[in-house]
Amino acid sequence: MLDKNKLDWIYNKLFTIRFFEERIKKIAKEKSVPGYLHTCIGSEAICVGVMAALNKDDWISSTYRNHGHAIAKDCNLNQITSEIYGRSTGICKGRGGSMHISDFDRGMLGSFGIVAAGPPVVLGAALQEKINNGSKNSVSFFGDGAIHNGAFHEAAGLAKLWNIPMLFVCENNGYAEATATDWHLNTKELSDISKAYDMIAYSGNGNDVFEVFNLTNKALKESRNKQTPIFLEFKNYRFSGQYEGDTQLYQPEEEIENAKKNDPIKLAIDNAKNHNLTKDDIEKYKKNALDTVNSAFDFADTQPWPKGEDALEEVYVNYPREVN
Amino acid sequence: MLDKNKLDWIYNKLFTIRFFEERIKKIAKEKSVPGYLHTCIGSEAICVGVMAALNKDDWISSTYRNHGHAIAKDCNLNQITSEIYGRSTGICKGRGGSMHISDFDRGMLGSFGIVAAGPPVVLGAALQEKINNGSKNSVSFFGDGAIHNGAFHEAAGLAKLWNIPMLFVCENNGYAEATATDWHLNTKELSDISKAYDMIAYSGNGNDVFEVFNLTNKALKESRNKQTPIFLEFKNYRFSGQYEGDTQLYQPEEEIENAKKNDPIKLAIDNAKNHNLTKDDIEKYKKNALDTVNSAFDFADTQPWPKGEDALEEVYVNYPREVN
Amino acid sequence: MPIKTVKEAINDALVQSFENDKNVILMGEDIAGGKGREQYRGTQDAWGGPFGVTQGLFTKFGGERVRDTTIAEAGFFGAAVGAAMTGLRPIVELMYVDFAGVCFDQMMNQAAKVRYMFGGKQKVPMVVRTVVGAGFRAGSEHSQTLYSLYTHIPGLKVVAPYDAYDAKGLLLSSIQDDDPVIFMEHKRLYMTSCEVPDDLKPIPLGKGKIRKNGSDVTIVAIQRMNLFAEEAAKELENNNISCEIIDPRSYSPLDEDLIYTSVKKTGRVIIVDESNPKCSLASEISSLISENCFSDLKSGVIKITAPHTPVPFSPPMEDFYIPSSKKIGNAAKELLNA
């Protein structure tokens, strides 16, 4: 049985991510934030389940679809929101935007806009841990579409060859943009991709936060014990479009309806009683999460814009500004 | 039983490649040719066996280790030699050199100096055949080292997804530069790499020209019938160094001695009687091949150098020269 | 004459090219969209790329010629090279030019060099259509221009239209061209429009265009920068400064003569390029003018570019990053006081 603190954390995060994304979707419709937004409704259990198995300072990489990872990695929600709003107190000082929400101090190596850019970077962090006998875990998140990209393959091959403990976590959410996974897969199972590297692989239900948590825990231990990378596939469904504004016409209504039965938030609520959580507990989590989200947006709304010239900061370490 | 013409062709080519490479190695030692030379002693059976199964105008790609492929693809040996010598009558007009020996008129899409650059290009040729209902086969040659490169994986994945008939021919010669294949492989068998794409794969003895020929024939038919790519691995041994000048210290002497027992030329001679070929036939082939090789070098020796300004030709199709 | 957006003009050029030459094909990620869900009503052409530019092509020309790919740019760019060599005229879409780095080898070492290094027998009639440019609040990895990466490489041609008219005419040419062409579309220009005749002829590559005649200063403007050049020129009329605006349209080959003729007349040059400054098109054009028109110059050639930083996300910073009509105007005033 999970301890209460952990359960509180898990449920709070699940609701926070869901409420945050729902709020962002609304704001996106009103066109009141700049730039692209890739929300992750349907991925909450993967974000939270994996992160629940990690330590605070473990390394992860994320993608443009990073809000859930950032929230689950305990990044500051006010700063996240401020970043999405393009304000100077944003988590990346307004330079990143929604696609690049990331906080190195929380172990986020980066949210990469280039598909499959993350796995090699995480391999490097894991290599560093290995060389320095470090204890941090290293986990790369990517989508089903990324498994076709050469950078993923090169990272996987080197990780296996060098016996690097790390997790390749593939979120199989049924779509890469407008392309269905069952069309783009060459193999019966997505995780068969790991056979090219004789890499241990497990698949799990990405809608069940506890299954995700347990499988990740198991994989982390095995990966460390055997000093080898492990491939984890979590199946879920992308309720969000590729980005806000996507018509999603290619996602059949029956498919969405079916997927709703396994909505990770719904499942977590259904599972609550197994963890001795009451309806009241759930209501408390929800209220908590909603408050957190609301105050983040209130915060962001009042934050100052950066100055234009701030664009010149921090390109390099050892000289503060580039003149032009 | 193979017809006599085919047999003549196979044996002539085997000896021509071997004698050509031996001559080049000698010349390289005397440092009388410019640039890098990557010879293919030990690969003759793969070059000849695959090409014997192909039609003259089928598409292939090769690498920097291309002499054998070019000879087996019936490129003009005088022009090949002249190219290696950097002369204006070379097969690439002296612009390519040994690493880029290639003749488009013989179906060679190119000899690429970038590892794994060939597979995507051949995929494109095969796609063109498919779209145009063409009948040419498409075969990409690459080494064991190339299977770790992203470009190979991306080509393999797309070929499978698009049901493109083509052959991925991997010459597993035991080494990628100074790195032994048994070190760099992640899987038990090299051909396991194809499991990532649920691609049909066969392995064969790359020292036995007849086995190579038969397996290629079979794969070509199956690939066309099933409209699917096929991965072929041929195992052999790289008697040559990575390039001429390589000390090869990392290739253990016992290993070389062992490999000699399966030298593809030796094997072909041993097999001759199974094909009703006599000792005399063999001697005739040898003499023939040696004459061809000798006259190619004699030819090249007398050929004119290009002029410096010839460097400016044929960068683009529609204007002949770039001025500078 | 019909008014078209750049987006429509490009779609028109594609349709026309598909109709005129059955060897034209298109490959890219979700250039049709909805793959695997075609059975679902109305979704077989669900996207047309992220900007909808290729919408309708799949329905018109079918899946053999309009091919959705996986996220494997090195794979399908290499395939385009092989297909082009063997008889097709493939167009590949690089969704954002920011992804150039995952398939740069296929352009730099294969597309650009096979003809030359294999003795002149092959040709590679392929087009890379790609989306460039800042101003969309799209952050550091979806906003670059990277014109100069491709322009540097011999064997490639580089084209970047400003308006719908040029977009159509130059794309028609690019598809007919026998060399590999990088065709760069600016995301902030897609919805701009102008008159485009239905029977527009292909516009030859390598020919620039004088967008405005003038006598005091030559502004060479790269793609979207023509907008700001025009704004600045209008404003500068109040100061009695007459600007000549030149849009080279094609960067490799470059219409040097058109530029030199203008410089001879004005003796003053400002080059405006949205790219990062170092080794940019602005640098290239400036260096050519310095070498070839020195005696015509009344002052040094001014480059107005983005700073040497990645593209920032937040609107005030991104606006600061992009060259502005104000910067152009100030530079022109300074030049004419000097």
Added chain:
Amino acid sequence: MPIKTVKEAINDALVQSFENDKNVILMGEDIAGGKGREQYRGTQDAWGGPFGVTQGLFTKFGGERVRDTTIAEAGFFGAAVGAAMTGLRPIVELMYVDFAGVCFDQMMNQAAKVRYMFGGKQKVPMVVRTVVGAGFRAGSEHSQTLYSLYTHIPGLKVVAPYDAYDAKGLLLSSIQDDDPVIFMEHKRLYMTSCEVPDDLKPIPLGKGKIRKNGSDVTIVAIQRMNLFAEEAAKELENNNISCEIIDPRSYSPLDEDLIYTSVKKTGRVIIVDESNPKCSLASEISSLISENCFSDLKSGVIKITAPHTPVPFSPPMEDFYIPSSKKIGNAAKELLNA
């Protein structure tokens, strides 16, 4: 003082950096060599890369820090970025810069941008060692320089030493630097030698060097081109033409002041760059001079570069391709008659 080749100097700098900082590691293809055959006598350090530059490091520092890779540049370049962010100082070898295209994304979008776009918390102290240059009869895909591809990208630093002294001093600095540095070694310079003190201090990046003082014409020479600049300068003495030769050594950042000071003195500039001309370092430097020193110039800045072609293989053509001292001499004479 000991005489060292460039190759030895680089090896020395590597050994010294490995000894001084246990976070320094090296990754690349056959940078040790003999993997899988270590049991075989004497082959555990069989290669040291194709030019033997890293020979001995594996034996001295072991396989944890000196790591042979597969042919997976995107994989291990990305790994270097992650390792650098988390505390190591990785050096990666790109065997020939011609392979830049297979791992350009890792440098352009990750190494160069993570610090900036993620808010300044990360740093990426990595070095890419790579081999550039023509003159080796190595053909179109093993002879490029591609300096400008990297120089164009904000967030990267680019360094290219000419002699053994600079090679050692600049490599020491590059490894200590907290930003990603592209360190370019010219294959035709490896065996050239000069005096290199054993206790040579790191040479700061971004500082150029006057290789020869002179008064009539400034020759800015890129890496190996210093050789031809010196030859030409010697020859030009016979014509009473006094050349000042400047080796910028580092291209991003660039020592603009050193160049401008020289231009002020001479008023005439020739830039020699072995690269293809368009959007090259030569273009960049020329454009800076035009913008910043116009009133000092007596004539237009001359660029001497390779032509806009791939590098041809055959000796006469390759020799024609590479800028020569004769071309420099002729240009200088023309400048001074003008």
